[in-house]
Amino acid sequence: MYQALRDREPCRALESQSFALAICAYVLGEFAVARTALLNCLRIDADVEEYWHLLAFTCRHLRAMDEFNSIVFGGRRDVLASDSDYAAAETDARLADHGRASTGPAEGSPDWQGAFRDLVAVRGSALQLPQYAAVLTEIRRSMDDWIPIRQFEAYEALLARLGLCLRVDCAFLPLSGQEQPLGIEYAPTTRARGSDPASIKDPRASLHVIVSRRPSWADETLANSWYAVVVDGRVLTKPKIDHLRLGLAFGYPECCVRSFIQYNRWGQMCNLTEAANNSRRTRWEANCLTKNTPWMTIFHIPCAFDCPATVDYSQAVLAAVAGIDLGYASKLEAFIKQTVLVVNEKLSYALVGAVSAGDDRVRYEEAIDLCANLSFREPSDDDRTRALRSANELLVTGDSIVLFRDGAVCDVLELRCDGGVVENPLLLHFE
Numbered sequence: 527m528y529q530a531l532r533d534r535e536p537c538r539a540l541e542s543q544s545f546a547l548a549i550c551a552y553v554l555g556e557f558a559v560a561r562t563a564l565l566n567c568l569r570i571d572a573d574v575e576e577y578w579h580l581l582a583f584t585c586r587h588l589r590a591m592d593e594f595n596s597i598v599f600g601g602r603r604d605v606l607a608s609d610s611d612y613a614a615a616e617t618d619a620r621l622a623d624h625g626r627a628s629t630g631p632a633e634g635s636p637d638w639q640g641a642f643r644d645l646v647a648v649r650g651s652a653l654q655l656p657q658y659a660a661v662l663t664e665i666r667r668s669m670d671d672w673i674p675i676r677q678f679e680a681y682e683a684l685l686a687r688l689g690l691c692l693r694v695d696c697a698f699l700p701l702s703g704q705e706q707p708l709g710i711e712y713a714p715t716t717r718a719r720g721s722d723p724a725s726i727k728d729p730r731a732s733l734h735v736i737v738s739r740r741p742s743w744a745d746e747t748l749a750n751s752w753y754a755v756v757v758d759g760r761v762l763t764k765p766k767i768d769h770l771r772l773g774l775a776f777g778y779p780e781c782c783v784r785s786f787i788q789y790n791r792w793g794q795m796c797n798l799t800e801a802a803n804n805s806r807r808t809r810w811e812a813n814c815l816t817k818n819t820p821w822m823t824i825f826h827i828p829c830a831f832d833c834p835a836t837v838d839y840s841q842a843v844l845a846a847v848a849g850i851d852l853g854y855a856s857k858l859e860a861f862i863k864q865t866v867l868v869v870n871e872k873l874s875y876a877l878v879g880a881v882s883a884g885d886d887r888v889r890y891e892e893a894i895d896l897c898a899n900l901s902f903r904e905p906s907d908d909d910r911t912r913a914l915r916s917a918n919e920l921l922v923t924g925d926s927i928v929l930f931r932d933g934a935v936c937d938v939l940e941l942r943c944d945g946g947v948v949e950n951p952l953l954l955h956f957e
């Protein structure tokens with residue numbers, strides 16, 4: 527049927543046939559076909575937002591980010607102007623000069639070694655460092671990051687020194703707490719407004735960037751890297767197939783990417799519970815709960831906590847970290863070999879000095895909030911952190927976490943599944 531639609535002369539096709547062709551071609555990765563079909567739809571009816579939406583994302587795959595930006599951010603709704611031959615266009619996503627003041631490198635920890643020292647200084651953050659080691663050694667194909675706009679020039683220069691390619695997706699600006707844009711429930715992990723990177727002036731902006739050793743890998747990732755950010759008062763999501771493509775473009779294990787696509791629905795299920803149910807062992811190499819701290823090897827949620835592809839990947843990343851900074855690698859390994867309490871997909875704790883005190887019960891010396899760096903925190907998350915810190919033993923039951931201080935109950939954390947994120951507590955002993 528796809529073949530029959532594709533072989534039809536575009537001008538003889540009905541609007542519905544052209545749109546069906548465009549969707550099929552997009553899913554199959556035949557983006558030039560998708561573009562022709564969408565332009566035909568738009569010639570028939572230029573007022574259908576879905577056509578513009580899919581055309582914009584088709585442009586990303588055709589390496590035409592300028593076209594994407596002009597449709598999405600510039601509000602361009604002119605068919606003829608869009609109908610240029612951009613299939614062969616070269617992507618040059620580097621930003622023009624926006625008059626940013628160079629503030630020089632931010633202060634970094636003197637303990638970091640080699641490339642890590644420079645990355646911490648320029649980015650002003652020690653998060654994701656092992657992923658840079660993974661990209662430098664091609665253990666993963668690419669990664670993404672958010673760079674404050676003031677630091678972008680220094681970052682761009684550092685990446686060139688490290689031999690890494692850089693692509694810019696779009697600018698992120700924080701949403702104020704009161705804003706409730708249309709469709710915000712479809713953006714559980716992102717609370718940002720998206721803007722054209724070429725025209726952003728706001729000093730609070732960060733640029734969402736793609737980093738890779740190879741230009742072709744960077745371009746492939748960029749094509750799929752749109753996040754659900756707010757544009758013109760509503761959340762703009764990408765075609766679903768691009769979630770799968772993004773995971774593969776990053777170089778994550780395919781088993782884990784497919785599991786993520788299936789289970790990453792915070793409101794209905796917990797991906798981490800599914801991974802735990804799919805595991806025979808809880809291997810430290812597959813500890814993804816520390817990903818928002820500097821002490822991590824994997825960013826993806828594994829399909830199981832003993833997924834062989836994830837374990838291999840994690841060991842390779844740790845070796846790459848050790849190649850740059852041996853001291854960091856040994857601290858990192860010690861940190862991820864811990865017991866973790868998962869409250870929900872956006873709240874978990876490392877339980878320092880954890881000792882089992884029976885099934886689902888553990889004594890601990892300290893609870894470290896592994897999600898303190900996340901932007902989408904609820905005030906109740908901090909209340910829970912305080913409660914866990916004032917206890918030294920806990921028991922996980924079906925719908926609550928009972929906290930003890932020196933053997934006596936001191937608090938009970940009630941858990942819910944109706945607050946937008948499923949709360950199904952897990953104690954994971956990574957060993």
Ligand SMILES: [Zn+2]
Pocket residue numbers: 779780781782783828829830833834835836
């Ligand atoms: Zn896997």
